Amino acid sequence: MDSSRIESLKEMLRIDPQDTFARYALGLEYASGNDIESARDIFEELRILDPGYKATYYQLGKVYEMLGNESEARKVYEKGIYVAASQSDMHTKSELEEALNELL
Secondary structure (H helix, E strand, C coil), X not given: CCXXXXXXXXXXXXXXXXXXXXXXHHHHHXXXXXXXXXXXXXXXXXXXXXXXXXXHHHHHHHHHHHCCCHHHHHHHHHHHHHHHHHCCCHHXXXXXXXXXXXXX
């Protein structure tokens, strides 16, 4: 985990708490550093802040899988499939469906 990158992203969020990309990148940094609980918290915040940010659903589902919570991962993937379909993003919908099918 790159602590300087994490601090930079946190600073970006202090300046603009609504910066969805910085929040998403922070979640990815935590996940790549195996700080899964922090990644979950960040992705959950992002899901509340911007429920239309489709990439969140894939990453959050994977985090729940890593935490051993398949039930929550399934719910997240299903919601993401709905969001992607409502935005006519068939590519993201397909990726989420694949993640869901791998879970089943």
